[in-house]
Each structure stands twice: as C-alpha cells, then as structure tokens.
Amino acid sequence: MLVDRNDPSALLDKCFQAAYDPRAKLATLARRGEPTLRYFFEELDLAELAQLDWIAIISRWAHILAAITAVGGTIFMRMALVPSVGVLPDDERKKLHEGVRSRWVKAVMAAILFLLLSGIYNIVMKEKQLKTVDQGVKSLYHMLFGIKFLLAFVIFFLASVLTGRSPAFANMRANARFWLSLNMTLAILVVCISGVLRALPIKMVMPPPVEAAAPAE
Numbered sequence: 001m002l003v004d005r006n007d008p009s010a011l012l013d014k015c016f017q018a019a020y021d022p023r024a025k026l027a028t029l030a031r032r033g034e035p036t037l038r039y040f041f042e043e044l045d046l047a048e049l050a051q052l053d054w055i056a057i058i059s060r061w062a063h064i065l066a067a068i069t070a071v072g073g074t075i076f077m078r079m080a081l082v083p084s085v086g087v088l089p090d091d092e093r094k095k096l097h098e099g100v101r102s103r104w105v106k107a108v109m110a111a112i113l114f115l116l117l118s119g120i121y122n123i124v125m126k127e128k129q130l131k132t133v134d135q136g137v138k139s140l141y142h143m144l145f146g147i148k149f150l151l152a153f154v155i156f157f158l159a160s161v162l163t164g165r166s167p168a169f170a171n172m173r174a175n176a177r178f179w180l181s182l183n184m185t186l187a188i189l190v191v192c193i194s195g196v197l198r199a200l201p202i203k204m205v206m207p208p209p210v211e212a213a214a215p216a217e
C-alpha cells in the first residue's frame with residue numbers, strides 16, 4: 001500500500017515498520033515487484049538514520065584512531081625522527097632512542113589491541129551484511145580482507161620488534177631504517193586495501209519478482 005507523503009504520521013509508521021525488519025520488508029516488496037521500491041529505500045535511509053548503531057560507531061572510532069596512531073607514528077619515525085637523530089653523539093642518540101622507545105611501545109601495544117578488537121567486531125558485523133551480497137563481490141571482499149589480515153600481522157610483528165627490547169631481534173633494530181621503511185609501506189598498503197573494502201558495492205541480491213496470485217474465482 002502506498003503511503004501518503006503528506007501524512008507525517010503515516011510516513012513515520014512506515015519508517016518504524018522498515019526499521020523493525022528492513023530486510024524482510026524489502027524482500028517482500030521485491031517479491032511483489034513493488035513499483036515503490038525506490039521510495040522504500042528513501043524511507044529505509046530515514047529509519048536507519050534514526051537508529052544509530054552506537055557500538056558500530058565506537059568500534060569505527062577505535063579502529064580509525066588506532067590506525068592513525070600506528071601508521072602516523074611509523075611514518076613520523078621513518079621520515080623525521082630516524083634521519084634527525086643521526087647527527088647526535090652516540091650516547092645522546094642512545095638516550096633519546098630509549099626515551100622514545102619506552103614511551104612509544106605503550107602506544108603501539110594499545111593500537112594493536114584496539115585494532116584487533118575493533119577489527120574482529122567489524123568483520124563479524126560485515127559477514128552478516130555479506131550474506132545477502134552478490135557472490136563475486138563476496139569473494140573479492142574475502143580475498144582482499146585475507147591479504148589485509150596477513151599484512152596487519154606482519155606490521156604488528158615488525159612494530160613490536162622495533163619497539164621491544166628482545167636481544168633476539170637486536171639485528172633488526174640495528175637496521176631500523178630498512179624495517180621502518182618496510183613497515184611504513186605495508187601500513188600504507190593496508191590503509192589502501194581498507195579503503196577498497198569500504199568502497200566495495202555491498203548490494204543486496206533481490207529475489208526475482210513472482211507473479212501475483214490469481215484472484216480466487
């Protein structure tokens with residue numbers, strides 16, 4: 001049944017109905033070959049706006065802030081800090097290095113924890129959306145996500161080694177320029193892949209319209 005656009009209360013009712021179970025409603029409308037599907041989408045947007053998902057928003061904040069911290073910090077170290085401390089005498093350079101390391105390691109550990117927690121939440125939620133998505137897009141999403149996930153662990157490993165004190169990785173810390181360059185490149189790649197993941201068209205596959213049942217004789 002069409003809703004009178006000039007009737008705010010009928011419009012609001014329809015919005016609540018759509019917000020209550022938008023997918024089932026959409027599938028029913030699509031099955032009927034409903035001509036007002038576009039209009040329904042407009043209502044759905046309104047209804048979704050009215051129902052902000054705060055857990056998703058907080059998780060997104062945590063993910064983006066942690067990514068900014070980890071990636072920005074790596075770029076700053078490689079491009080500004082490491083080349084600048086080279087001019088200092090050995091003992092001062094070591095002191096500065098230890099001061100930066102002991103403070104930065106806390107930020108790195110917190111960033112890894114937040115990226116993991118919010119990332120796992122994000123992917124669990126995303127999987128629900130992907131259930132109704134075209135198979136090609138779903139496969140592409142999973143492939144890109146798999147690459148991102150592996151790269152993220154390489155980045156976490158390198159960041160932990162470079163800010164840690166384990167004697168086993170002293171050689172890597174001695175060659176910090178190279179490993180920081182690699183980590184910076186990988187981190188930029190991960191941000192680029194994440195942008196593509198976000199931009200992939202998560203379109204619902206509509207069930208084909210069915211013929212309306214013949215009226216009873």
Ligand code: HEM
Pocket residue numbers: 060063064067070071115116118119120122123126149152155187190191194195197198199
């Ligand atoms: C170096 C580590 C990481 C960086 C720099 C990073 C960066 C990003 C960025 C920039 C976004 C886009 C955020 C937005 O626009 O809302 C994103 C989204 C996402 N990230 Fe990460 N991330 C990292 C690690 C992880 C990990 C470890 C996981 C999984 C456990 C993960 C799962 C996700 C998911 C599922 C999304 C949503 C993608 C979408 O919109 O479909 N990320 N990440």
